[in-house]
Amino acid sequence: MLKIIIASLFLVGCSTLLPKYVPFEEDIPGSPEWKLGWKHGCESGYVTYGHVIYRVIYKFYQDYKMLSNQDYNVAWHEGYNTCRHYMLKLSTADIWKGAPFDGLGIY
Numbered sequence: 005m006l007k008i009i010i011a012s013l014f015l016v017g018c019s020t021l022l023p024k025y026v027p028f029e030e031d032i033p034g035s036p037e038w039k040l041g042w043k044h045g046c047e048s049g050y051v052t053y054g055h056v057i058y059r060v061i062y063k064f065y066q067d068y069k070m071l072s073n074q075d076y077n078v079a080w081h082e083g084y085n086t087c088r089h090y091m092l093k094l095s096t097a098d099i100w101k102g103a104p105f106d107g108l109g110i111y
Contacts, residue, residue, distance in 0.1 A: 034079065040067070041076035045083030052084075053091035 032042055047062040054062070070076040 035075050037070065037073050037075040038079040041070065041073075041079030042083035045080035045085075046087040048080075049084045049087030049089075050091055052088045053095055055091075055095060058091065 048064040050058045051064045
């Protein structure tokens with residue numbers, strides 16, 4: 005029981021470090037290949053410039069079997085560029101000031 009309480013407190017504490025709304029995760033229009041490419045590219049962008057917690061939640065991924073598919077390839081690059089720029093802007097904003105990890109240099 006104690007482990008459940010500690011885990012719950014940890015998750016609640018960490019959830020305050022993440023923005024309440026992460027854009028670009030809605031259902032976007034396009035073919036299934038486009039949607040998959042966008043998802044993989046956007047998550048890779050989160051990992052590239054995101055806070056350490058984003059690196060735990062998401063992973064850098066590109067399906068090499070799908071690179072020959074133009075929809076997937078273009079969507080991956082567009083999703084990657086859009087989301088990494090969003091994360092870069094978010095990570096350099098003042099929202100992290102005063103956070104529990106402030107000053108530790110881990111984001």
